[in-house]
Amino acid sequence: MGERFGPGDRVRASRTDPAHHTRIPRYVRGAVGTVVEPEGRHPLPDLSSRRLPAEPEPVYAVQFSARELFGAGDHTVTVALWESYLESAGAGTRAEEL
Amino acid sequence: MARMNDVGGMEGFPAVAQEADEPAFHADWEAHVFALNGALIGRGLYNLDEFRDAIEQLPPQEYLASSYYEKWFRAITSLLVRKGIVTEAELAGG
Amino acid sequence: MSGDHDGPAATIAAQVRRLEELLEQRGLVDPEEVDGRLAAFLTRASPANGARVVARAWRDEAFRGRLLADANAALPELGLSMGGGLQDQRLTVVENTKDRHNVIVCTLCSCYPLALLGPSPTWYKSEAYRSRVVRDPRAVLREFGFELDPGVRVSVWDASAESRYMVLPRRPAGTEDADEQALAAHVTRNGLIGVAPV
Numbered sequence: 001m002g003e004r005f006g007p008g009d010r011v012r013a014s015r016t017d018p019a020h021h022t023r024i025p026r027y028v029r030g031a032v033g034t035v036v037e038p039e040g041r042h043p044l045p046d047l048s049s050r051r052l053p054a055e056p057e058p059v060y061a062v063q064f065s066a067r068e069l070f071g072a073g074d075h076t077v078t079v080a081l082w083e084s085y086l087e088s089a090g091a092g093t094r095a096e097e098l
Numbered sequence: 099m100a101r102m103n104d105v106g107g108m109e110g111f112p113a114v115a116q117e118a119d120e121p122a123f124h125a126d127w128e129a130h131v132f133a134l135n136g137a138l139i140g141r142g143l144y145n146l147d148e149f150r151d152a153i154e155q156l157p158p159q160e161y162l163a164s165s166y167y168e169k170w171f172r173a174i175t176s177l178l179v180r181k182g183i184v185t186e187a188e189l190a191g192g
Numbered sequence: 193m194s195g196d197h198d199g200p201a202a203t204i205a206a207q208v209r210r211l212e213e214l215l216e217q218r219g220l221v222d223p224e225e226v227d228g229r230l231a232a233f234l235t236r237a238s239p240a241n242g243a244r245v246v247a248r249a250w251r252d253e254a255f256r257g258r259l260l261a262d263a264n265a266a267l268p269e270l271g272l273s274m275g276g277g278l279q280d281q282r283l284t285v286v287e288n289t290k291d292r293h294n295v296i297v298c299t300l301c302s303c304y305p306l307a308l309l310g311p312s313p314t315w316y317k318s319e320a321y322r323s324r325v326v327r328d329p330r331a332v333l334r335e336f337g338f339e340l341d342p343g344v345r346v347s348v349w350d351a352s353a354e355s356r357y358m359v360l361p362r363r364p365a366g367t368e369d370a371d372e373q374a375l376a377a378h379v380t381r382n383g384l385i386g387v388a389p390v
Binding site: 023024025027037039040042059061063066069070073074075076077078079080081082 | 282284299300326327328329330345346347348349350351352353354355
């Protein structure tokens with residue numbers, strides 16, 4: 001199974017809010033960022049923490065502008081996110097640029 | 099569901115406190131907790147994701163009030179009790 | 193025994209011992225294994241490892257390129273690896289330049305490149321650092337006595353998955369003739385995390 005996203009792709013972090021363990025931090029949920037690079041394939045911790053079967057899936061370093069995340073700041077925050085946490089944001093999707 | 103560990107961007111925390119020439123462990127028990135966790139995961143009694151989950155499920159006030167290795171110890175004991183490997187009574191020395 | 197502790201510290205030390213006893217009785221833990229893990233961790237993992245990687249990258253342009261392209265493949269050239277821990281870890285080395293400064297964090301817990309930096313400092317694991325460095329990295333760096341030039345862009349890296357990040361600091365001026373050992377001596381743990389220039 002290949003990777004859904006590649007470097008430069010615009011993606012939106014899911015607005016999920018699960019009751020179980022997850023590794024998508026609240027501060028990125030719903031934010032649009034840019035894929036920096038793929039970072040291997042690993043089982044989704046939402047599943048392995050509950051001892052459910054979990055096939056390795058791609059993880060990506062995704063870069064967000066501080067303005068997109070917090071409404072202020074001139075820095076970026078790059079977060080490592082499993083593919084399940086991401087949706088394509090597509091061309092023309094607005095995000096707060098630097 | 100918000101969990102207390104997910105603090106990225108949260109406001110109100112103080113300046114970062116630094117300790118000069120800090121040792122890896124501030125007491126022997128911390129070192130034992132560190133090594134014990136590795137041994138138990140190595141043996142497959144629980145996995146790393148279950149361990150992180152257990153830390154995150156500490157009640158928020160306990161999470162914030164506990165030191166780093168206190169959190170680890172509470173998480174390890176809660177996992178082992180939940181999995182029926184030890185009981186609360188046994189841990190208390192009964 | 194616990195005679196040198198008092199108050200709650202004695203209680204937790206005793207609780208830890210109690211747990212170890214129970215697990216040993218049940219054959220779930222081997223006391224020698226516990227000691228062995230500790231010794232291995234404390235001796236093998238240290239910021240001297242990260243410093244050697246940085247020194248090599250400063251002196252050897254081709255190595256620097258390999259390190260930035262695939263750090264896991266480059267580490268064995270120095271006899272180093274990210275292994276020895278609880279899980280496979282992918283390493284990404286992020287390079288500071290005159291225009292960009294990097295700093296690493298794990299907002300969700302405390303993930304850290306232990307193999308190259310040794311045990312993490314308590315401040316790295318604190319809610320104060322984890323909450324604030326993603327929102328206002330310059331303010332946090334200022335608390336470490338590090339005032340970043342306004343023209344430099346900051347990139348914060350949150351190790352939320354299996355990857356671990358390490359900063360490749362800028363080579364200090366005046367070190368053109370230094371050998372690798374002398375260069376490595378310039379590199380601090382704080383520099384490898386990104387809260388110091390080097």
